[in-house]
Amino acid sequence: MNHLKTGRALQLEGLEFATNKVTIGFKCDAGTKIQLAQEANLYGLTLSEYVDTILGQRHHQTKQQKTEMTYSKEELEVLIKKIAFYENDRMQQAYETHKGNTLNIMCVDNTERQFQVNHIEDIFTIIMNLVKLS
Incomplete structure (x- = not known):
C-alpha cells in the first residue's frame, strides 16, 4: 500500500478494474485553475473534461516530443x-x-x-x- 506525505493511505485497490471514470483531486494555484477554466470554455468543455483530455494526452505528447524534436x-x-x-x-x-x-x-x-x-x-x-x- 502506498502512502502520501500526509500519512494517509492512497486507496488503489480495485481501480484497475474500474469501468467508470473516477475522481482525482489536486491543489493548484488559483491562476492555473482560472486559466484552465478559460481554455476549457474556449473549447466548449467543462473544466473536468478539459483536464481529463490534457492528462489523457500526456503519454502521446511525450512520445511525439521524443520523435519530433x-x-x-x-x-x-x-x-x-x-x-x-x-x-x-x-x-x-x-x-x-x-x-x-x-x-x-x-x-x-x-x-x-x-x-x-x-x-x-x-x-x-x-x-x-x-x-x-x-
Missing part, C-alpha cells in the same frame, strides 16, 4: 514567423503592462469575465473574447 530549416522558419506574428511588439507590451494582474473584461457575449495574465498567450485569449468572429 528535429525540424527542417523551412519548418523552423515557418515557426519563427508564427511566433513573431503572435508575439509582436503590441502583444508583448500588453503582456508586460498587465503581467500578474487579473483583468475584468466585458466579453463579446456580454458576460463579464476575469482573466489572469500569467503568459503572453493570455493576452491573445482576452483579445479572442473581445472579438466576434462570426
